[in-house]
Amino acid sequence: MRRRVVFVMASLTLWVTGTVAGSIGPAAAPASALPRLVIGKAHAGYTPAIGGTKPIFILALGSDARPGTAIEDGLSDSIHIIAINPEKDKISILGLPRDSYVEIPGFGSNKINAAMPEGGPALTIKTVENLTGITFDYYVLTSFKGVETAVDNIGGVKIDVPFAMSNSLSGTSFAAGEQTFNGEEALAFARDRHSLLSGDFGRSEDQGRLLLAVLTQLRQQYAKDPGVLFTYIGAGLRNVQTDLSTQEVLDFAFTALSINPTHVQNMVAPGSVGTSGSLSIVNLSPSNTTLYKDLADDGIVEKKNVPPSPTAGQT
Amino acid sequence: MAKIAIAVAVIGAVVVGGNLVFGGSDEKPGPNGTTTVDPTTPSFDFRVSPALVVPVSDEQKRKKLEAAATAASTEVAAVMDTIYTESFLDPSSWDGAHYDDAWAQFTEDAATQAQADADMLTAGTGAGDSYDTIEPVSGKLKPRVLVDEKGQPLSIMAAVSFSARGVHADGTSTLFKSSGRFFLRKIGDGWKVVAFQVRRADSEETAPPSTPSGSATPESTS
Numbered sequence: 001m002r003r004r005v006v007f008v009m010a011s012l013t014l015w016v017t018g019t020v021a022g023s024i025g026p027a028a029a030p031a032s033a034l035p036r037l038v039i040g041k042a043h044a045g046y047t048p049a050i051g052g053t054k055p056i057f058i059l060a061l062g063s064d065a066r067p068g069t070a071i072e073d074g075l076s077d078s079i080h081i082i083a084i085n086p087e088k089d090k091i092s093i094l095g096l097p098r099d100s101y102v103e104i105p106g107f108g109s110n111k112i113n114a115a116m117p118e119g120g121p122a123l124t125i126k127t128v129e130n131l132t133g134i135t136f137d138y139y140v141l142t143s144f145k146g147v148e149t150a151v152d153n154i155g156g157v158k159i160d161v162p163f164a165m166s167n168s169l170s171g172t173s174f175a176a177g178e179q180t181f182n183g184e185e186a187l188a189f190a191r192d193r194h195s196l197l198s199g200d201f202g203r204s205e206d207q208g209r210l211l212l213a214v215l216t217q218l219r220q221q222y223a224k225d226p227g228v229l230f231t232y233i234g235a236g237l238r239n240v241q242t243d244l245s246t247q248e249v250l251d252f253a254f255t256a257l258s259i260n261p262t263h264v265q266n267m268v269a270p271g272s273v274g275t276s277g278s279l280s281i282v283n284l285s286p287s288n289t290t291l292y293k294d295l296a297d298d299g300i301v302e303k304k305n306v307p308p309s310p311t312a313g314q315t
Numbered sequence: 316m317a318k319i320a321i322a323v324a325v326i327g328a329v330v331v332g333g334n335l336v337f338g339g340s341d342e343k344p345g346p347n348g349t350t351t352v353d354p355t356t357p358s359f360d361f362r363v364s365p366a367l368v369v370p371v372s373d374e375q376k377r378k379k380l381e382a383a384a385t386a387a388s389t390e391v392a393a394v395m396d397t398i399y400t401e402s403f404l405d406p407s408s409w410d411g412a413h414y415d416d417a418w419a420q421f422t423e424d425a426a427t428q429a430q431a432d433a434d435m436l437t438a439g440t441g442a443g444d445s446y447d448t449i450e451p452v453s454g455k456l457k458p459r460v461l462v463d464e465k466g467q468p469l470s471i472m473a474a475v476s477f478s479a480r481g482v483h484a485d486g487t488s489t490l491f492k493s494s495g496r497f498f499l500r501k502i503g504d505g506w507k508v509v510a511f512q513v514r515r516a517d518s519e520e521t522a523p524p525s526t527p528s529g530s531a532t533p534e535s536t537s
Contacts (some may be wrong), residue, residue, distance in 0.1 A: 045510070
């Protein structure tokens with residue numbers, strides 16, 4: 001009996017290993033063609049990237065225009081300089097607080113977000129160029145609805161919320177930690193300043209976090225299904241106004257895929273809150289000229305010039 | 316009369332021989348340049364699914380986009396047919412590991428990387444020593460089309476799955492399985508591969524038995 005059990009066990013073992021390895025010879029191998037040896041899974045790939053040494057500067061604007069109002073008639077409540085250094089595969093994001101009190105060419109001093117209703121994206125570009133010394137290659141303008149729809153079109157965005165947020169005005173009610181936002185939640189995250197100790201400075205940083213989260217997610221999803229690249233491009237272009245052609249967006253998208261999100265600097269121009277008459281304003285720090293110059297130089301800010309995170313102390 | 320017959324025979328031999336030597340009728344224009352195909356190359360075309368269009372504006376008319384996308388997908392399918400035929404099926408390519416007709420379908424930068432990954436993208440640089448024949452098993456292509464602001468196809472991602480069987484001299488065979496995502500763009504008059512991701516999962520196969528043999532099921536051995 002014991003010998004019979006051993007024989008059965010041995011036979012089963014032989015059959016199982018034979019089926020897995022498929023290499024025990026004609027007696028055990030089925031007549032049909034079963035895998036005998038898996039050569040292995042291998043992959044090869046190539047993704048093009050923009051070449052050259054010249055940094056590329058894009059001004060990303062978020063308009064507060066409500067539905068029914070022209071997008072360029074709204075206040076630009078979100079202002080970010082996006083710099084791409086194709087040579088070093090790095091991206092820098094520098095947020096400018098919307099209340100920054102600056103010179104608007106031809107219109108005197110005012111909050112920076114007032115440039116758009118006065119002269120559209122063109123005047124906003126001129127204003128930021130005048131402030132920073134950076135010459136922009138392109139601009140991108142979107143609205144509340146645009147952000148919401150674009151995020152929904154890519155199936156939501158996974159983001160690591162750095163601290164709990166709760167504010168009825170913007171609609172946030174988020175615990176700290178990684179979570180996937182739909183369009184409405186992503187917009188609320190990007191709009192909330194009341195939950196943040198650093199107010200508008202922290203909000204600007206959160207908007208950079210959202211951009212970074214989209215880039216991170218695109219890279220992760222592209223590795224599994226490269227077709228998502230078109231989904232992201234389509235979602236983006238359908239919900240923004242820009243002077244970038246689809247061809248250029250495709251080139252940038254390919255380039256973005258080659259950039260590790262850990263190589264992205266997300267910064268906010270420092271300043272202090274003050275008033276001008278009845279206006280609540282931000283006085284940008286005079287030392288920012290070094291920051292702007294450094295960024296304009298090659299699209300990268302040296303470590304010594306990187307401003308501290310406005311939300312660093314918040315838990 | 317006999318002299319005429321000899322002359323005809325000689326001319327005939329020269330013409331036939333010339334064709335054999337120079338491959339007179341075996342050269343045909345490929346999607347991107349002239350492709351030399353061995354006459355014994357098995358016929359292969361990807362089975363193409365309907366194109367999925369990605370618009371960049373809500374104003375774009377879906378039907379117009381689809382018509383343009385379908386036409387472009389047909390052109391891209393021809394490029395992918397050439398790539399896979401030249402990479403796996405044309406003996407004049409795999410027998411001597413000359414895959415230049417496949418690389419001609421890539422942009423210069425992409426071709427450089429493709430050549431470095433030749434063993435992943437083709438039957439292999441040693442295929443001529445390993446196989447007697449390679450025959451296609453299946454091929455499917457799903458096109459995803461990004462249109463530009465004017466509604467013209469700008470880039471197409473061809474998601475392909477392909478399999479072919481390479482038979483060794485001893486009767487055993489290798490089942491090639493290649494799945495890839497190829498991004499193509501229209502450059503000049505033709506579509507070229509600008510980016511790609513290809514995975515391989517080949518397996519060795521045993522030869523079918525020449526005579527019926529006993530079943531080797533667990534039941535029969537226990």
